[in-house]
Amino acid sequence: MTAVVNVSRRGFLKGAGVATGGLVLGVSVPALDAFGQQVAPAQPGRLNTFVQIDPDGTVTITLTHAEMGQGVQTALPMIVAEELDADWTKVKVVRASAIPVDGMEPAAMGTGGSRSVRANFEPLSQAGAIARHMLLQAAANRWAVPVGECTAQDGVVSHGSGRSASFGDLARGASYLTPPQTVPLKAPSQRRLVGKPVNRLDAPEKAAGTAVFGIDVKVPDMLVGTVVHCPVWGGTLKALDPAPAMAVKGVTRVVPLEASFMVIGTGYWPAHKGAQALKPQWDLGDNAKNSSEKIDAALEAALKKTGAVVVDRGDAGSTAKLVKKKVTATYKAPFLHQATMEPMNATAWWHDGKLEIWAPVQDAGRERYSVAEAFNLRPENVNIHVTYLGGGFGRRIGLGFLRPAVEASKAVGRPVKVIWSREEDMTHGMMRPVAAARLIAGVSADGTPLTWDNRLVVPSVSAQLAPSRVRGGVDEISVHGADELQYAIPNQRLEYAMPDAGAPLGFWRSVPHSYNAFFIESFIDEIAAAAGKDPVQLRRDLLFRNPRHLEVLERAAKESGWGTPPGARRGRGIAVHESFGSICAHVVELSMPGDTTIKLDRITSVIDCGMAVNPRTIEAQIEGGMVFGLTAAMYGRIDVKDGGAVQKNFDTYRMVHMAHLPPVAVHIIEGGEMGGIGEPGVPPIAPALANAIFAASGKRIRTLPLADSGIDFA
């Protein structure tokens, strides 16, 4: 149970420009980083999230998590407002500071793993409920009536006698009260806001163009710079003559770093032009020979060898006699880039031994410590102001894209905003790794799979970013989504190998689920075809131990009209996959006007997220995740040549556009433990699409992107 503390007298939110004199409650939300690990040692009672009710009735909630499109800036205040019975039109949000307030714990700022709403639901519900109770008590005290006779609704406390008072009017009185330990939360049927579709609080400023993203930050006396990295990952800068850049109007400084250089000037264009004028001498190093061919050869070699055993269940020998047919397939997935619409950027100001950063970061709480360590500063002298994120998708984690701005400000002694060109962003990212799987299933005479043997080969993200998560040769971040097969197949084996890719790796929306769902949900389709079974029927037969998955499957089949004849040169494909605590299915219905051209006719999506806080956002996230996965499935591929990335911009790293999309319907199932929303829509679309192409054409594609097999939109 979350402790809620009355901090009305401590003036926490003064810095955020909030009026005082009202009621302020603090709660402690678990401070997990984007990996789900604790940033700082647990200190019960330390506070990081605040709810304030001002005398004018405004309800202010500190937002600890980053808003990157996923809608936390609306969903988290909804949770408070629900239990508070606040007037939703008077609810506003201020961003939490990364620096401890009044000696308190740094905020729980890690934004990733589709975790924000799940982690905050209980503590924010408690905060809202306790604040409401204190307002009721303040009214009861004023009117000398029992608190049980007072009720709250839409920011007003009422009594049966006809008396009423607004929250704002009661806030000061409530601020002198001791919070109750716990207050019962509402039953789902009593909720008026949570579970209802609510429009985003950030919608108006994003439509007006006034929302401030990292790239829009303006600090007095600021310069603007850009960074150029060695084209080979791992290479270094040998020599640099700054003169050609200094000759460009507006360029004030060239800053060489170990493996990159920066050009700084009065604006982005002078800096960019200056950078283009330079002829750096790089020491390309050994990695200059790296290539897609070399990496693919390493994957192929690993596929031929026994890997570390992750899962070994059942006794395949005992059923060997029953196996009448073997199905074998090898699948591959490429490197992918997140390609956030807002290129990497950060603004830093190093002055008087203190460092201030303004940046679109997914995890300011963690980055505060990593910056402090990297630049030998005390954490209390580093603050990070989080802006809106123009997309995150896992890219805006880690020190990498903050470092150039800090180095720049350190070098010139002024605030500097460093903006990466799209080309730098795309060639020096943290990529979703390549992946391959060789799958073998043994099927009985009646078409039942009895054995499942998955040999998964993926270069390790954790080996680069979180080495402690590699144990016994297994990176848990690579095997999620493959290690707990949803299908009841008695004999299961999962092996894993992690060859080195010689490339920078990171998180990409849905992480390992993005490839594991493609491998598994394509292969189950192949088993169905080999067994002469309908793809939904085979899944139904194997999901009896997972009623939630089965319900998602049945709902998707029903809503998509599965079983009705699709017509000539048309087909439907389905995939079901659990990730981040939610289960998602997509059904793709498409036409193939040519042998390799497709037209998407309809996409039906079902999401069981256990409990829906804001269905309007959930629909958007599932549809948006689907589009993100669709883009990758159709076109996404980063190739490696001469030790660096080949694709540099959207002309070669192609995107799905509006014209490619069919109508999309998202259906939400509730009734279980709350799951995540930001990522689960991504994984099932690639296999659903490949399965639909198989259904329409008989062509089975096992390598992503589909464009590599000549598939494109008609």
Added chain:
Amino acid sequence: MAYSIKVNGAQYDVDADGDTPLLWVLRDNLGLTGTKYGCGIGQCGACSVHADGAVARSCSVSLESATGMEIRTIEGLGSGGQHKLQAAWVAEDVSQCGYCQTGQIMAAAALLANGAKPTDAEIDAAMSNICRCGTYNRIKAAIKRASAQA
């Protein structure tokens, strides 16, 4: 040398090289940051503005060539974000991260100029801007909502 350009009805003298893309003049010289940098090669549309009423990708228009044009940015589209497309964007809850949306709105505004009521196919053909959050279907709904208004 200084160039004189007209943006949102006001004339500005800009001291920058003539090859500076209009995008960076708007953002760094005039402080109009509603116009976004996405790709710099005219692929993504995040930097869309109107030049003499037609949609233009401001990363690919030089300062020199912008002189003499009537430039309109998202800041000059409607007063205080009140253009019917901006209202439709809010009503349809279009934005996710929101970074591309000002460019999307500018592209849509050019499409709806003179009271046009585009078909779905015409909207598809005109809206080539990239959105990584995948808001395309809600963008289309918002354009239709706005175009249905007189």
